[in-house]
Amino acid sequence: MFSHLFLAASLALLNFVASCGGSNEKLTLDPTTTTTTATPTPTPTVANTQITWNNGANAIFATHCGKCHDFALDLPQLKAKQQVALARIKATSNPMPPSSTPAWLADKNKAIEFLSMAELK
């Protein structure tokens, strides 16, 4: 009698496990639905901080130009030289500064970005 109950219980348990397995199979993803392309997470549009005289350009021009040119230490004077300075920084022959350093190369794009603004501020 006891063994019969035990057997019945075991069978019920087996059945339960089997039915769990059965329902698990339904949960496995249908291969045809897994091919849908994932929607890329939109990259947050972080406003690129525009360089200004006070937030970086002053230091860049003082460091890389100021030891030879007083105009590079003063915004109104640099404004007067804006186009020629931009041209000389971009120039491949006789560029400014006359000798390039790793520090200058790290700042060069910022200097160009600054001098390319319609109105230096």
Ligand code: HEC
């Ligand atoms: C080591 C000194 C030195 C440094 C540093 C230097 N210059 Fe010059 N620069 C000169 C000399 C010397 C001349 C004049 C000869 C010539 O035109 O090549 C000159 C000429 C110029 C001229 C043309 C002449 C004028 O006054 O209109 C501009 C513009 C200029 N430099 C901009 C810059 C800028 C911008 C920087 C920094 C990114 C810079 N220079 C860094 C020495 C330097």
